[in-house]
Amino acid sequence: MSEIRKDPLTGRGVIIAPERARRPGQFGCAANPDPSQACPFCPGNENATPPESWADRAGESQPNRPGWSVRVVPNKYPAVIAGGADPSNLTTDRSTGNGVHEVIIENAAHVANLAALDEQQFIRIFHAYRGRLRAWGKDPRWRFRLVFKNQGKRAGATLEHAHAQLIALPFMPAEAAIELTNAGEYYRRSANCYYCELIERELRAQARLVASNAEFIALCPAAPRFAFETWLLPRIHAAAFEESDDAGIAALARISRQVIAALDRLHADPPFNYFIQSLSLDQSERAHHHWQLRLLPQFSRAAGFEWGSGMHINPVAPEDAARLLRDAAI
Amino acid sequence: MSEIRKDPLTGRGVIIAPERARRPGQFGCAANPDPSQACPFCPGNENATPPESWADRAGESQPNRPGWSVRVVPNKYPAVIAGGADPSNLTTDRSTGNGVHEVIIENAAHVANLAALDEQQFIRIFHAYRGRLRAWGKDPRWRFRLVFKNQGKRAGATLEHAHAQLIALPFMPAEAAIELTNAGEYYRRSANCYYCELIERELRAQARLVASNAEFIALCPAAPRFAFETWLLPRIHAAAFEESDDAGIAALARISRQVIAALDRLHADPPFNYFIQSLSLDQSERAHHHWQLRLLPQFSRAAGFEWGSGMHINPVAPEDAARLLRDAAI
Numbered sequence: 001m002s003e004i005r006k007d008p009l010t011g012r013g014v015i016i017a018p019e020r021a022r023r024p025g026q027f028g029c030a031a032n033p034d035p036s037q038a039c040p041f042c043p044g045n046e047n048a049t050p051p052e053s054w055a056d057r058a059g060e061s062q063p064n065r066p067g068w069s070v071r072v073v074p075n076k077y078p079a080v081i082a083g084g085a086d087p088s089n090l091t092t093d094r095s096t097g098n099g100v101h102e103v104i105i106e107n108a109a110h111v112a113n114l115a116a117l118d119e120q121q122f123i124r125i126f127h128a129y130r131g132r133l134r135a136w137g138k139d140p141r142w143r144f145r146l147v148f149k150n151q152g153k154r155a156g157a158t159l160e161h162a163h164a165q166l167i168a169l170p171f172m173p174a175e176a177a178i179e180l181t182n183a184g185e186y187y188r189r190s191a192n193c194y195y196c197e198l199i200e201r202e203l204r205a206q207a208r209l210v211a212s213n214a215e216f217i218a219l220c221p222a223a224p225r226f227a228f229e230t231w232l233l234p235r236i237h238a239a240a241f242e243e244s245d246d247a248g249i250a251a252l253a254r255i256s257r258q259v260i261a262a263l264d265r266l267h268a269d270p271p272f273n274y275f276i277q278s279l280s281l282d283q284s285e286r287a288h289h290h291w292q293l294r295l296l297p298q299f300s301r302a303a304g305f306e307w308g309s310g311m312h313i314n315p316v317a318p319e320d321a322a323r324l325l326r327d328a329a330i
Numbered sequence: 331m332s333e334i335r336k337d338p339l340t341g342r343g344v345i346i347a348p349e350r351a352r353r354p355g356q357f358g359c360a361a362n363p364d365p366s367q368a369c370p371f372c373p374g375n376e377n378a379t380p381p382e383s384w385a386d387r388a389g390e391s392q393p394n395r396p397g398w399s400v401r402v403v404p405n406k407y408p409a410v411i412a413g414g415a416d417p418s419n420l421t422t423d424r425s426t427g428n429g430v431h432e433v434i435i436e437n438a439a440h441v442a443n444l445a446a447l448d449e450q451q452f453i454r455i456f457h458a459y460r461g462r463l464r465a466w467g468k469d470p471r472w473r474f475r476l477v478f479k480n481q482g483k484r485a486g487a488t489l490e491h492a493h494a495q496l497i498a499l500p501f502m503p504a505e506a507a508i509e510l511t512n513a514g515e516y517y518r519r520s521a522n523c524y525y526c527e528l529i530e531r532e533l534r535a536q537a538r539l540v541a542s543n544a545e546f547i548a549l550c551p552a553a554p555r556f557a558f559e560t561w562l563l564p565r566i567h568a569a570a571f572e573e574s575d576d577a578g579i580a581a582l583a584r585i586s587r588q589v590i591a592a593l594d595r596l597h598a599d600p601p602f603n604y605f606i607q608s609l610s611l612d613q614s615e616r617a618h619h620h621w622q623l624r625l626l627p628q629f630s631r632a633a634g635f636e637w638g639s640g641m642h643i644n645p646v647a648p649e650d651a652a653r654l655l656r657d658a659a660i
Contacts, residue, residue, distance in 0.1 A: 016647050018647060079635070146634075146635065146638045157633075178340065182340060222338075223336055273634035294638070298633075301632075302486070303486025304478030304486070304604065305409070308476045308478045308607060313347050313409045
């Protein structure tokens with residue numbers, strides 16, 4: 001069983017997950033497991049994962065057999081596990097690691113780079129994210145849900161076959177809570193959503209604009225932690241990705257594929273992380289929380305300076321990154 | 331010229347440093363420059379670095395010539411540069427990247443792993459840290475100084491030859507400011523330094539104790555972000571590392587070498603970061619700021635979950651890590 005602990009002085013939370021130490025190659029030089037081993041995410045190897053929670057399946061195919069295009073399974077080495085006591089908040093310094101940890105296998109064929117997938121497959125992937133976030137969002141135990149993806153060994157992927165993960169937690173991590181509070185204060189001061197104003201400003205200024213369509217904007221934030229960091233936001237205020245309709249999912253698939261393909265054209269097979277947060281909000285918070293997908297390329301890694309100062313050093317100004325991505329997106 | 335920017339909503343600072351993009355291999359797959367190139371930190375190649383700011387030199391040797399045991403030079407690809415306007419605080423969203431960025435070459439012979447150095451060389455290294463922190467601490471422009479080290483490619487080192495870095499900034503980063511504020515609040519509540527109490531408690535409990543001598547304690551913190559994370563603290567309250575006397579430096583050299591050697595025995599040639607913060611404090615803050623060296627092994631890397639939640643997943647409980655390190659330290 002994992003444990004969630006909080007540093008009493010800083011309030012910073014960590015998940016102590018001994019299960020994760022059992023993953024292959026955790027402490028050796030090779031972060032990747034033996035490449036001669038069969039890929040547990042490939043069709044035909046369905047028994048190498050726990051039984052599926054959900055799959056996008058064609059016609060007659062059976063669960064845990066080939067025939068799927070996106071497949072969701074519990075993580076074999078979970079950071080958190082549902083069950084036991086249910087602390088609704090991280091108020092004590094230690095609690096059991098209560099939560100959900102799933103893997104979303106994003107393609108049947110063994111593809112490592114999302115840029116190789118077509119728009120239709122992007123739509124299927126975002127449908128899967130939406131479905132899982134809706135399913136776990138209905139469960140009152142979880143107040144914070146995160147879909148995240150690590151592509152490439154340098155971005156923390158331990159298995160190459162394209163996949164994302166979902167972790168749900170019974171409390172809101174400090175960082176998300178602070179951002180939500182600050183957005184609420186901004187809203188009370190200016191009677192407008194901070195991100196709605198940001199979108200308008202960046203569309204006018206153009207300098208950090210990467211791409212846009214009728215429903216979404218992709219921009220490089222003014223103070224990005226990572227080179228080529230890009231945020232995708234719905235242009236009309238929306239508090240939760242999982243409330244998107246099918247047209248919204250299609251527009252998100254289009255723009256995210258466009259941005260990922262542009263990044264891939266600039267830097268062949270780029271390592272990156274992205275994530276979408278899904279928060280349990282009350283009615284008033286819905287006006288100032290503007291959901292987004294944050295894409296964080298990982299060309300360098302956080303090291304002594306970052307851990308010692310909490311600040312990041314980014315060698316590429318977002319105005320330059322946006323220009324390069326815009327040009328590569330054409 | 332680099333630039334320091336602040337995200338208006340979260341207050342998070344970043345350094346935009348285009349100079350750093352000129353380092354070899356920034357975006358390619360190989361984070362390390364061409365290994366056939368001569369090492370710029372080896373004796374005989376002194377001209378490959380900017381002229382030295384300081385060196386520990388034997389007898390008759392000339393500056394920027396061989397004959398040194400520790401050598402300090404300005405960073406060739408600086409994240410910040412002294413000069414220009416002098417914002418005393420990060421109050422606006424953008425300011426010039428004003429600061430100091432030095433490299434401390436920790437050994438003359440080409441050694442990558444600190445565990446290979448003897449105690450005498452550790453003493454010389456900490457003398458160099460102390461000397462540089464004292465020198466920059468006298469300059470009223472800098473309010474935050476950080477000595478940090480990245481050992482191993484997986485811990486962000488771009489050059490293999492053992493070296494640390496020093497960055498001084500004209501403001502206190504948000505994370506350090508928050509920790510200082512919280513320590514101050516704790517002090518006012520309990521009339522004691524948080525870390526002095528922590529040391530007493532951990533010495534009594536033993537479970538997370540790694541090593542100790544008359545002057546220092548090495549312990550695994552209760553809520554560590556990284557597997558085998560270890561903090562080294564002076565047992566008698568002290569607000570600044572650079573105020574250490576020679577006996578203190580010798581004791582720190584002894585315990586840090588002991589811990590690094592233990593880590594090296596457990597995980598051959600471990601990738602790690604460590605850092606020491608040096609803050610400009612007023613008299614009242616000196617009572618509650620307890621300096622420390624934080625050693626952060628880097629066996630896995632922060633990825634989508636960490637960037638999306640601000641929390642870390644650590645597969646090794648600190649009680650297990652401390653026991654393993656204790657056993658390996660014998």
